Amino acid sequence: MRVSCPHCGKQLKLSDKIQSSIDALTPGQQIRVKCVQCEKPFPIDVSQRDSTGAEAGGKRYSGANPSGRTVRPPDPPDVSWLKEGVFEEKEVVEEIPRALVLMPDSAGRAIVIRDLEKLGYRVEMAASPEEGMAKMQFVNYATVILHDRFEERELDTAVFHQFIKSMNMMRRRYIFYVLIGESMRTLYDLQALALSANLVVNNSDVQHFSLLLRKTIPEYEALFGPLMEELRIAGR
Incomplete structure (x- = not known):
């Protein structure tokens, strides 16, 4: 699950531990997490979990092509970073x-x-x-x-x-x-x-x-x- 920091806009990937905490929330409850970039806390509630899940569900491939048109496959991934030898790991929010x-x-x-x-x-x-x-x-x-x-x-x-x-x-x-x-x-x-x-x-x-x-x-x-x-x- 990914969220955007409302303070600096950074995209954050939540850890499994925090996702479990969000799954356990009831309507009206919140948890607060801290952005790894600006270090400011912000709340997350159950509605963000549901909207994220719905968005992901809406993008799933159904296996059918009702229009009959040819589907263009996605481009290969960019591997230019291999030459530079630099890899930026994904930052994960851990702190509650x-x-x-x-x-x-x-x-x-x-x-x-x-x-x-x-x-x-x-x-x-x-x-x-x-x-x-x-x-x-x-x-x-x-x-x-x-x-x-x-x-x-x-x-x-x-x-x-x-x-x-x-x-x-x-x-x-x-x-x-x-x-x-x-x-x-x-x-x-x-x-x-x-x-x-x-x-x-x-x-x-x-x-x-x-x-x-x-x-x-x-x-x-x-x-x-x-x-x-x-x-x-x-x-x-």
């Missing part, structure tokens, strides 16, 4: 974004996990701040969600929050960090900035978590995407 959730067991956590999966994330949970930090040593999470009462202490002394705040910016800038709690004022950018987060959500608005992510993540990528790309190229 992951999300790490650190929240007490509650209805709110179930909503957050459900909405993340609906947006195409592979969701993992941590039972303690130590487990969360250990997971982040080996996995590059695209999104991290922390509830301010996860450690049953004030946020400014919470171990995991301090870990995120002190993280090297070469890694931190690629993580969309969300704080949830009773003291949070939903979509209040000034509070998010003061807490070194990308988004703050009040407990009462968790029911709209999917909508909040669909609004804020594209805005974040549009605002900082070009800057992060330049920093990546510069090795910073």
